[in-house]
Amino acid sequence: YGNTTIEAINRFERGYPVNECGGRDEYDNGNGSLMRILPLAFIPSITYDEIESVSGLTHAHPKSKISCVLYIEIAKSMLENNLEIEEHIQRACEKIQKHYEGVEYLEEFRDIFEMDFHVTEGRSYVIKTLEAVLYCLLETENYRDAVLKAVNLGRDTDTVAAITGGLAGIYYGDIPQEWIDDIPQMDYVLGICSDFENFCLKK
Template sequence: MKVKDGITGLVVGDALGVPVEFTSKEVLDENPVTGMRGNGTYNMPKGTWSDDSSMTLATMQSIVQKDGIDYEDIMNEFSLFVHEDKYSQYHTFDYGNTTINAIINFDNGIDPLKCGGAGERDNGNGSLMRILPMAFIPGIDYETIENVSALTHAHERSRIACVLYIEIARSMLSEDLEILEHIESACEKIRDYYSDSDELVHFKRIFENDLDEVESSGYVMKTLECVLKCLLTTSSFSEAVLKAVNYGKDTDTVGAICGGLAGIYYGFDDIPSDWISDIPQIDEVFDLCNDFESFCKK
C-alpha cells in the first residue's frame, strides 16, 4: 500500500531525528544516529514523532473526514494539534514560527487561505514537511497543492517547493525509474509550468543536480537540496534516512521529508521493522493510512 509506504517512512524519519534536532553535523559525525533513540533534545521517549508527522496526519484525517480537501477543516485540525495535543503521542512540541502565526490567524477568524506567511522569511520547511499526502490523491492539481502549502507557508518559493516534491513522489508512485530520473522528470515539469516565475532561480542547484555541497537547515531550499542529495547518494531506506538525520540541525524534518520519498521508492518492507515497532501508536498511523488510501481509490 503506497500511502503506508510513504507515510510510515516519513514518521520513521521524523522519529529518528527528534532526539538530535539542533545537534551539529560535527557532533553527529562522532556519534551518528544508527537507530531509534530516546531522550535527547526534547527528552521524549524513543519513537516520538514531532510536528512534521502530526501535521501530515492532521491533513490526512481532515481529507478522510471531509471526503476531500477542505482548507478550513485542515486548519481546524492544525489548531487542535497546537492547542489540544491532537496527533501527538504525548504532547505537542516543535512547531515553527510561521506555522504558529498562521494558526493564530485562523483562530482569530481569518480566511484559511489568507493565514499563511507570505514574506521571504516565511520560507521555512514547515509546509514541505506535511505536504506528502497530496501525492496520493489522483488528479490533484498544482493550485490545490499550492493552497495546502499556503495555509501556513504562502510565499511562492515554498509553494513551488511543495509542488516539486509532490511531482517527485508522483513519479515514484507511477513509474519504475532511477531516483535521478524521477527528480529530472519532476524538475522538467516545474521548469515548464513556472517558466515565468522569478523564483525558479532558487531551484537552480536542484535543476542542475549541483548538490555536492548541501547542509541541513530549516530553510525550504536547503532542506530540499539536502533531502535529494541523501536520496541520490544512498541505496536503501535506512541509508538514505540515516544520512539525512546525520546532517544535523533540522534532523527531524530533513529525516521526515527524506523518509517520505524513501518509503515510497524502496517500499514498506525496506523500512527496518524494529524502527517501526519502536514507535508508540504506529497502529493508529496505519489505520489512518488505510482510510486515506480508500479515499484516494474512490
Template sequence: MQSDSKTLAGLMGVCVADALGVPVEFSSRADRVSSPVETMFGYGTYNQPPGTWSDDSSLTFCLADSMCWGFSLDAIADSFCRWYSDNYWTPHGNLFDIGNSTAKAIERLKQGVPPLEAGGKDEHSNGNGSLMRILPLAYYHKNLDFSQLIERVHNVSSITHAHLRCQIACGIYISIAVCLLNDSAPKSAYLQGIQNAREIYSQDVYANERPHFERVFSGDISSLPEESINSNGYVINTLEAALWCFLNTSSYREAVLKAVNLGGDTDTTAAVTGGLAGIYYGVNNIPQEWIDQIARKDDIIYLARRLNSAMKND
C-alpha cells in the first residue's frame, strides 16, 4: 500500500466510511444513540457482508477510473451506465443500492441523452447523489486553474444532478478538499475553501441559490448544535453534516463514526465526511482492520496508483 498517497487516502477514505454506514442506512438517530456503530460490521439494511460499499463508492470509482484515461464526460457517463447495467465497479458483482435521481439520469443516458442534459434540474432533484461521488475531481487541482476545475465539477455533477444547488455543493466540497490536498489543517481548509468558492458563486447566476448555503458560508458550521444538523439525503444537509463531523473530530475514525451515528443517510454522510478525513489524516490513520475487510481492496489500491500516475502525466 502506498502509505503516502493522498489519492489512495481519499478513495479509501470514502469507501471505508461508506461501508461503515451501509448496514445501518435509514436507521434513526435515536437508534444510533442507543446502539452506536463502533466498528465495521455487516448485514443489516441490505444484508451485505462486512466491508461492502454502496453506490457512493461505486460511482466514485467509476469517475476515478475514467479520469485515468483523461477527462471525458461521455466516458464518465458510460462508466455510470456500465455500473448500472453490467455491475461494473460493484463490490460483489451486483448492484443493491441506487438513488432515484441517479437511476432516472442513467436511464436517460442509455436512451442517448447527452451527459450534460441527463441530470434532473427541478427542485426535487437536489439529493446528494453527485456530492457523494465527486471527490476524485479534487486531484486535478495541480493540473487546472480553480475556475476550470469548478467548471468540470459542475459538469460532472450534472450527469446525474444538474440543479445549480447540487453543482454548488459539489464545488464547495471540492474547494475544501483542494485546500486539504495543499496541506491546510481542517479549519483553515474550510475557511479558505469557502472563500475560494465564494469568488465563483458571487456571480449573479447563483444569486437565488446562495441563501441555501448561508450556514456553510458563515465559516462557523462547526459551532452548530448536533440537533440542528440533519443527515438525510438532501444535498445541503449532507454537505453541512459532513463538514460538521469533520471539523468537530480529531481522527479519521472519530469523524466517520460521528457521521454514521447521526443516522439517516448513514453511508453517504459518512462517505462525504470520509473523503475529507481520509485526505487530511492519511491512509495510515484509517484503521487497518477496517481496510482489511473492504471488498476489492487490492483493486481500489491499484486504481489509486493509476489515478495518481494519470494526474502526474496529465
C-alpha cells in the first residue's frame, strides 16, 4: 500500500469515521483506489455515490472519485455490451461528462474524453494512470499484450498493469493459463471470488 492508504488507516485507528478517512488534498490523488475498485462493476445496482464512497475510504479527492466512476462505467459497458474498446470508452465518457457537468476538475479528464493520449510512462497520479490504462487497451489486441505493454511503460508498473489487466480480463477473457498457474494460493483466491459472486447475486 502507498502513503495515502496508510494515512487513511492511521486516521481510522485514531477514531475517524470510516467514510472520513480518505485523503482530500491534491497530493492524495494516487492510483490506490483505482486499483481496488473493479469488483464494484459486478454489483448490478451500484451507484455513482457508492463508487465514490468506496474510493473515498482512502482517496477522497474528486479527481480520484471521478476516475473510479469512469473506470467502473467502462467495465460495466464491457460486461453488458458487445462493442469495440473505443466504443466502451466513448459511452462511459459521455455518461461521466453528463453526470459531472460543471464539476471543477472535469476539464482535467479532457485528454481521456477526447482519447488524445500522450503516454510515455506509467505514472501513479490517478488521471495519468487511467490514461495509460486506456492507451494500453487501445494499442493492443489481447490480454497478454495489454498487460505487458502496461508493464513496459515503466515506473509504476505493477499498479498500471493491474488496472489494465482488470479491463483486459473482462474484454478478452484470455488470461494466459501459465500466468494463472503461477498465482500462489489459487484456491484461496478462487474462494474469495466465489464469496463475492454469491454476494453480488443477492444484491
